[in-house]
Amino acid sequence: MAMMxxxxxxxxxxxxxxxxxxxxxxxxxxxxxxxxxxxxxWEREGFSVPMMCQHCRDAPCITVCTPHALTRDPTxxxxxxxxxxxxxxxxxxxxxPFGNAIWDAVSHTxxxxxxxxxxxxxxxxxxxxxxxxxDDLIATRTRKRAFSEKFKHAFSE
Amino acid sequence: xxxxxxxVLRVNLSTGKxxxxxxxxAVARDYLGARGLGVKIMTDEVDPKVDPLSPDNKLVFVxxxxxxxxxxxxxxxxxxxxxxxxGAIASANSGGVWGPELKFAGYDALICEGxxxxxxxxxxxxxxxxxxxxxxLWGKDVPDTTDAIRAETDDDAxxxxxxPAGENRVxxxxxxxxxxxxxxxxGTGAVMGSKNLxxxxxxxxxxxxxxxxxxxxxxxxxxxxxxxxxxVGGAGLRLYGTNVLTNILNQVxxxxxxxxxxxxxxxxxxxxxxxxxxxxxxxPKGCFACIISCGRVxxxxxxxxxxxxxxxxxxxxxxxxxDCYVDDLEAVTxxxxxxxxxxxxxxxxxxxxxxxxELYEKGLITREDTGGIALEFGNAEAMVEVTRLTGIGEGFGxxxxxxxYRLAESCGHPELSMTVKRQxxxxxxxRAVQGIGLNYAxxxxxxxxxxxxxxxxxxxxxxxxxxxxTIDGKPALVILFQNLTAALDSTGSCLFATFGIGADExxxxxxxxxxxxxxxxxxxKCGDRIWNLERQxxxxxGFTTQDDTLPSRLLHEPIKTGNxxxxxxxxxxxxxxxxxxxxxDTDGIPTPAKLGELGLAA
Numbered sequence: 001m002a003m004m005x006x007x008x009x010x011x012x013x014x015x016x017x018x019x020x021x022x023x024x025x026x027x028x029x030x031x032x033x034x035x036x037x038x039x040x041x042w043e044r045e046g047f048s049v050p051m052m053c054q055h056c057r058d059a060p061c062i063t064v065c066t067p068h069a070l071t072r073d074p075t076x077x078x079x080x081x082x083x084x085x086x087x088x089x090x091x092x093x094x095x096x097p098f099g100n101a102i103w104d105a106v107s108h109t110x111x112x113x114x115x116x117x118x119x120x121x122x123x124x125x126x127x128x129x130x131x132x133x134x135d136d137l138i139a140t141r142t143r144k145r146a147f148s149e150k151f152k153h154a155f156s157e
Numbered sequence: 158x159x160x161x162x163x164x165v166l167r168v169n170l171s172t173g174k175x176x177x178x179x180x181x182x183a184v185a186r187d188y189l190g191a192r193g194l195g196v197k198i199m200t201d202e203v204d205p206k207v208d209p210l211s212p213d214n215k216l217v218f219v220x221x222x223x224x225x226x227x228x229x230x231x232x233x234x235x236x237x238x239x240x241x242x243x244g245a246i247a248s249a250n251s252g253g254v255w256g257p258e259l260k261f262a263g264y265d266a267l268i269c270e271g272x273x274x275x276x277x278x279x280x281x282x283x284x285x286x287x288x289x290x291x292x293x294l295w296g297k298d299v300p301d302t303t304d305a306i307r308a309e310t311d312d313d314a315x316x317x318x319x320x321p322a323g324e325n326r327v328x329x330x331x332x333x334x335x336x337x338x339x340x341x342x343x344g345t346g347a348v349m350g351s352k353n354l355x356x357x358x359x360x361x362x363x364x365x366x367x368x369x370x371x372x373x374x375x376x377x378x379x380x381x382x383x384x385x386x387x388x389v390g391g392a393g394l395r396l397y398g399t400n401v402l403t404n405i406l407n408q409v410x411x412x413x414x415x416x417x418x419x420x421x422x423x424x425x426x427x428x429x430x431x432x433x434x435x436x437x438x439x440x441p442k443g444c445f446a447c448i449i450s451c452g453r454v455x456x457x458x459x460x461x462x463x464x465x466x467x468x469x470x471x472x473x474x475x476x477x478x479x480d481c482y483v484d485d486l487e488a489v490t491x492x493x494x495x496x497x498x499x500x501x502x503x504x505x506x507x508x509x510x511x512x513x514x515e516l517y518e519k520g521l522i523t524r525e526d527t528g529g530i531a532l533e534f535g536n537a538e539a540m541v542e543v544t545r546l547t548g549i550g551e552g553f554g555x556x557x558x559x560x561x562y563r564l565a566e567s568c569g570h571p572e573l574s575m576t577v578k579r580q581x582x583x584x585x586x587x588r589a590v591q592g593i594g595l596n597y598a599x600x601x602x603x604x605x606x607x608x609x610x611x612x613x614x615x616x617x618x619x620x621x622x623x624x625x626x627t628i629d630g631k632p633a634l635v636i637l638f639q640n641l642t643a644a645l646d647s648t649g650s651c652l653f654a655t656f657g658i659g660a661d662e663x664x665x666x667x668x669x670x671x672x673x674x675x676x677x678x679x680x681x682k683c684g685d686r687i688w689n690l691e692r693q694x695x696x697x698x699g700f701t702t703q704d705d706t707l708p709s710r711l712l713h714e715p716i717k718t719g720n721x722x723x724x725x726x727x728x729x730x731x732x733x734x735x736x737x738x739x740x741x742d743t744d745g746i747p748t749p750a751k752l753g754e755l756g757l758a759a
Contacts, residue, residue: 024374
């Protein structure tokens with residue numbers, strides 16, 4: 001069984017508790033600028049989306065990481081970042097298709113989600129399950145079922 | 158310092174000088190932050206007799222020590238000034254994300270003093286602070302101002318600004334942040350307009366630190382759990398928003414209608430939170446660090462009132478709804494959008510429209526005055542139109558911008574203004590609920606429900622049930638709620654956190670984040686101190702016990718229909734006991750002994 005962070009943007013209220021939990025877990029302070037998860041809010045439409053590393057199977061950040069600071073853990077399948085090997089070249093920041101490898105201009109380091117070692121703080125502090133730490137098999141099935149329900153409504157009307 | 162940053166930013170708009178000062182730890186300990194720290198700054202630096210719209214008044218933006226942390230629903234800031242509407246000490250707090258951003262930029266308070274010679278906005282990026290020309294923004298509404306400033310500063314900048322209403326000195330103009338959130342009451346926006354300050358844009362990348370992260374996390378998890386298990390804090394507010402109160406207040410007969418001519422609205426359900434959830438609501442929204450999400454993202458597709466935004470809250474739905482005898486939820490929501498876009502307090506705006514409707518009904522305002530608008534109770538289109546006119550400062554809207562007291566006075570009938578200290582009374586009838594009337598009469602900023610929300614025990618039974626009709630024990634109850642709220646506001650917490658937690662939990666979180674040990678008693682004493690300091694400001698401004706009263710209608714005209722039929726406010730019987738329990742003399746002046754106990758100067 002593998003675990004993943006499932007993002008349910010439709011449930012996100014834009015409260016940013018995830019950012020606070022993430023920065024406290026990793027930095028020991030509340031600093032939303034230094035978090036591995038960021039919530040973007042479109043104020044006019046009132047819609048918010050949490051963004052964080054998806055631990056891609058074919059990860060562009062690993063491909064471009066010359067000093068091999070970014071590697072795939074063979075057991076968990078997660079993309080790990082070894083700060084000691086990172087030279088701060090920011091190639092990963094440029095390569096990530098989602099902007100989820102972050103350069104912190106204050107600490108001059110790359111910040112990237114590490115799933116908090118298997119107990120992600122963001123999911124723990126999310127008040128609405130917009131971010132969920134779930135079995136990847138169940139997660140995708142649940143998502144599919146939710147969409148199938150929309151079809152059901154559409155066609156049964 | 159932990160919790161606090163330890164730094165205050167001062168901007169003199171007259172000279173353009175920007176400076177920073179150290180936050181005195183003893184002041185922080187005793188006045189916490191937000192409302193308390195703001196009131197302390199105002200009393201230390203401003204002559205209470207100043208004209209609120211003169212350069213001598215100051216405008217202080219203050220987050221609290223919990224702001225920026227993950228204490229549940231504690232991401233707020235307070236604007237403190239001498240209120241344009243009231244001439245009293247004003248503290249209006251607001252959620253959204255602007256307050257925490259100011260802290261992350263490195264400041265516990267922003268003091269704006271003087272007045273700029275021409276329109277400016279303040280652009281804060283951590284230590285970099287600059288005043289920029291805002292001539293091209295003058296006249297723009299809140300969303301357009303926000304977009305324009307972001308385009309010339311930073312896409313992620315958080316913006317607090319005024320709309321045309323603040324520029325035009327509408328007496329109840331609000332300061333809006335993050336488009337839809339308002340430091341709404343008492344005319345904070347008019348003060349900002351008088352200073353030619355269009356906006357404060359902030360980007361902060363710094364940290365808020367915590368003295369004891371482990372203890373804090375435990376305290377926060379406990380508080381979250383208590384709020385999430387509470388029927389109001391955990392479910393009711395997210396499902397239906399504050400507007401869940403419409404049917405509840407109408408049921409008990411405490412829902413003012415037609416400018417408080419009655420307290421029951423047969424069509425209330427049509428504008429209540431349940432109806433909103435089933436029609437215009439898109440999704441709930443939360444402010445920074447909120448776990449409740451009472452915010453209402455709404456959209457009107459009907460071409461007549463088309464728009465998108467947030468709201469209405471209960472007070473807004475009541476004001477544009479029941480108080481104006483309007484049962485059209487789309488019209489109510491559209492009027493709310495106008496208030497947000499032009500930057501106006503929805504309570505004072507709507508209650509002023511209701512007052513104008515009564516003046517019209519009595520022939521004291523004519524169709525000629527209104528520019529041809531039939532301003533009758535129940536006329537939804539007229540209600541929306543005069544709200545728009547007030548926002549843009551045209552036609553009859555110019556007179557509505559005076560607020561109900563000055564409007565009714567100009568018609569020779571100030572008694573038809575439902576205000577205390579010239580501020581419009583909100584959505585709970587003081588005849589039907591005795592404690593809330595005493596709170597309105599004594600609230601330092603003028604009539605407000607959020608200074609001592611005794612509706613919780615008197616109507617909702619939270620955290621304990623009290624008979625709404627009796628006056629027994631009400632002075633003590635009101636003081637308890639006023640002191641608790643003064644302390645709570647000063648932490649940066651949202652009042653709605655009390656739908657789950659109380660002073661014990663707040664003191665616990667505050668202690669863990671700041672490293673200053675607060676017992677529950679210490680915490681409550683901070684509230685008492687802040688309340689008395691506000692009182693001192695008002696007394697020095699010229700307020701007397703004569704101002705601690707309610708409109709004569711609530712004292713002499715019984716409720717006509719509904720479940721509180723025949724009732725009147727018994728304020729005169731409660732007020733002397735309130736003064737005595739407060740440690741004030743019969744003129745409502747704090748005794749030397751009381752001031753000594755709180756460490757306040759005479």
